[in-house]
Amino acid sequence: MSQFYRQYAKQILALGLLLLPVLAFEGERVPANNDIETWLPMDSEVRQEYEWFKEQFGAEEIILLGIPNAVADSELIEALAGRLERLDGVRQVWTPDRLGGLMADLGVPSDVIHARLTGLAISHDQQMAGVVALLSTEGLADRAAAVHDVRQVLEYCQLQDDRILLTGAPVVVAELNHLGGVEQNRAFFVINMLISLVLLYLATRSWQLSSSILMITLFAIELTQASIKWTGGEMNFILAALPVMVMVFTLAIAVHFVHYYQSMLDEPDPLAAALARAWKPCALATLTTTIGLLSLLISDIAPVRQFGVAGSIGAVASVVAGLGFTPALLVLWPQSVKPIRETREDWIANFAHGVVQQARPIVQMCVVVVLVASIGVMWLKPRIDPLDFLPHHSKVVSDLLQCERELTNIESIEAIVDFGTEDLSFVEKLNRVRAIEARMAEHSAIRHTMSLASFFPQELPSRALEAARMFSRAQASGQRGDYMSAGERYWRISARVQGDTTEDKARAFDELAVMLKDDPVRLTGIAPLLGQAQQQIFRGFWESFGTAFLIIGIVVACSVRSVKTAFLAMIPNLSPIFLVFGILGWLNQTIDIGMMMTASIALGIAVDGTFHFLVIYKQHLKKNCTPERASYEALVDTGAPIFQAAVIASCGMLALTGSSFSPTVRFGWLMATLLMSAVVGDLVFLPSLLALRRNRLPESQCTGLPPVTVVEENHRTAA
Secondary structure, three states, X not given: OHHHHHHHHHHHXXXXXXXXXXXXXXXXXXXEOOOHHHHOOOOOHXXXXXXXXXXHHOOOOEEEEEEEOOOOOHHHHHHHHHHHHXXXXXXXXXXXXXHHHHHHHOOOOHHXXXXXXXXXXXXXXXXXXXXXXXXOHHHHHOHHHHHHHHHHHHHHOOOOOOOOEEEOHHHHHHHHHHHOOHHHHHHHHHHHHHXXXXXXXXXXXXXXXXXXXXXXXXXXXXXXXXXXXXXXXXEOHHHHHHXXXXXXXXXXXXXXXXXXXXXXXXXXXXXXXXHHHHHHHXXXXXXXXXXXXXXHHHOOOHHHHHHHHHHHHHHHHHHHHHHHHHHHHHHHOHHHOOOHHHHOOHHHHHHHHHHHHOHHHHHHHHHHHHHHHHHHHHHOEEOOXXXXXXXXXXXXXXXXXXXXXXXXXXOEEEEEEXXXXXXXXXXXXXXXXXXXXXXXXXOOOEEEEEEHHHHOOXXXXXXXXXXXXXXXXXXXXXXXXXXXXXXXXXXXXXXXXXXOOHHHHHHHHHHHHXXXXXXXEEEEEHHHHHHHHHHHHHHHHHHHHHXXXXXXXXXXXXXXXXXXXXXXXXXXXXXXHHHHHHHHHHOOOEEOHHHHOHHHHHHHHXXXXXXXXXXXXXXXXXXXXXXXXXXXXXXXXXXXXXXXXXXXXXXXXXXXXXXXXXXXXXXXXXXXXXXXXXXXXXXXXXXXXXXXXXXXXXXXXXXXXXXOOEOOOOOOEOO
């Protein structure tokens, strides 16, 4: 293989440079999908009920505009509504005057109209009017375009005042697509590249090699993005972390390979020796990382599964690029790498000596700290709130909160009254729906209700002809299809639900279900789905982590061919998870979508350093060294690259804290903390554990390196 690289190094690198713009072009074309519904459980009974509701009444999505009276009068609002209705993405627009006019046509008294519209289309202080735009099929297909067109109409009507509120699910989705775009994330990605370049230089002492390795990471990133495009994948804001993660994977492989090459410069063919030594731990580390990512497929939340698949593609792309191009760079610029004895610092030898000599108290202290911290895991709680997806300073967030204060809430609980085959007249059904609606409105969490009954007067005409005319006018208004389905079998009651947390709204849903258990009512909506998604996050957190731990443990046992060694090796990799998440529990922190994925991913990445350590450890055991000496030698040989790779990886993850999305920011902080904690596990806890293993051979039979007694300055010696 080394002969192949010597012969074709330039061609390999040239091919990579030629493919890079092609991959970049393809990677830029990956479609984005930040629809809130994709974050909800897919196969649950609650989701199936919601999908049935959409089949009956359509996927109703609205854009809500709050317009102060000081900005526009009713005439201008009506002109705005007319222009909005002419948009392809909007099928219908309702204003206070239009709703009130329809109710008046059906005989509703003016004082009742005012009461029904207050808190829904008119603010309680009468100073703001609400305009509701219902999206058409075209608008649902491209929400961002629909929102853009609405903004254009506002601009045309000279309604660009900051006091005008614009909110609704399509607005949130459009903002997520905007913030999750390449342009928005490019700044913190460039900063991450510069930081990584500096850290690479500190590790290699060669700007030429460092910048070239950075180009390799770009190739791996673009290969990953293009592969997602080719496999029909979609991007979402959680996947904004993917480029940085792929960079971390690739840099770790490149740093370890350069270190192996440095340590083999005394060999006749250092490249061949480095390849022979590097491929197994790098391949195993990639395998465990992939296992950790694929364990996310257990989740019932689509973007989490997408992240697992995309991350796995990235892990494979990293090993292809890292082991594929780094040897070619070393063939092209062999002078950029100095022998390891000239670059190794004494600190690692002194550090290794201290760890091995103090192995027992170190193990005892680590066990106590982890056990105490892990108690906090029992207090962890899940959390999912769509507002967490946006930066808190966003105008979209402030508009939504102000709309909820002054007009109505965006989230709703939908009640579908099923009359089945009951032989009831229209009026009887209307009165029964009105009675159920009144009971729902009594619940403290229900802010406002709306049904077909809302458009009719409390007292219906007694004469059949007059009643028939009223029903005919109601049918002509178009509201029948929004609030009735399957003829007159299904009647819809839309209840706007309020609550500080997802738990509050889910609790309201459960209480309504109990309240209406004797009525032919089916309840659904986004609120109960968010509650279920919240529980799924917590359940998926433990299921994916448990699966990853079990499979990775089996892989480690097979690779070292020792169940006992594998068991000891997995303890330091498990400890950072319980330490960090236990501390979060002690601090009463909640687990969101971004944090949920970190445990499995961090476990897969952390085992990377463990494999490199175990390779050297096993080699020295085969030389009949004591476990203490083997642990020392493995730590001296692998400590520097493990530490360097972890620092680079952690700094890369910290770059994610520059994201506009709170879950991505928390993902970055938590991953960086977990990776640095894993370094302590790999360089302190693991060597100490393995050093305490009972020696199977008498001391005199350790014919390899003698036991460590002292570390002298500038070089290490053994007594």
